[in-house]
């Protein structure tokens with residue numbers, strides 16, 4: 001079914017609506033004619049990201065920490081009372097950059113596990129027909145020994161390293177969704193999100209592309225961690241949003257799919273491309289130590305999403321990068 005047709009007039013709760021991906025989901029869903037209620041506590045999200053939606057009668061933003069159980073339950077009750085029903089919940093509320101989740105480790109593991117559990121318990125009781133999409137992560141694969149990563153690979157994760165608060169809670173979140181699907185009949189959908197980029201990323205969040213853009217703006221060298229030969233595959237946010245919404249609109253509850261762009265780049269290539277398109281010299285690089293447990297390779301196998309949804313990314317890296325640079329008003333060669 002077409003995304004627009006599915007979401008028209010649906011009541012959709014977006015946990016983490018003021019975050020980078022949450023804000024793009026909000027924008028797209030409002031465009032589709034859904035009634036969107038965003039929930040955020042702004043620890044890594046920012047009200048500015050959805051400011052342009054604030055006057056839209058189909059969008060509402062509620063400040064609430066999802067890790068506060070009593071507060072969250074009362075917000076959910078209020079929404080149900082006002083809207084009459086809840087059709088879809090998109091659970092995207094989690095710090096997502098390594099510095100972000102390492103600064104908020106308990107908030108991170110709780111929101112991906114206990115907060116998710118609490119929302120599912122509430123749905124089971126008050127909206128058992130609702131669908132819930134959980135934003136899992138390619139971090140479920142850890143430092144992968146299978147390449148590219150396919151959904152049937154179970155991963156190679158350090159359960160007690162500096163990334164564990166994120167990786168392991170994203171894995172546990174998947175387990176929780178599985179229990180509610182199998183044992184309680186709820187329609188849960190799991191996506192494993194690979195590195196996503198685009199406008200509204202927080203330039204302070206330390207992830208590679210925002211960090212490089214910030215460094216370009218400041219006229220500084222780009223910081224390459226390790227030898228720069230580790231790889232990432234970058235998916236433009238509009239492609240990610242299209243895949244996520246097509247999935248939750250589908251009949252494939254209980255499934256787990258990778259969402260990402262298979263175009264794979266080393267970090268060194270990434271830095272070179274950024275220098276090139278912004279007209280800087282090739283040697284504007286500075287090497288720094290590789291963070292502990294930094295995965296060496298990452299590339300999604302997206303055959304499953306292609307087969308189930310007919311989805312695949314449309315925006316090549318250079319094009320998406322140009323759009324992102326334009327958003328931050330960085331001059332490019334294009």
Ligand code: UDP
Nearest residue numbers: 098206207208211223224225230232267294
């Ligand atoms: N990275 C880098 N320089 C930076 C920031 C990140 O070389 O200034 C590297 C980082 O070590 C990792 C990759 O870029 O190998 C992607 O890092 P990011 O924090 O964006 O996300 P991750 O995929 O590790 O969650």
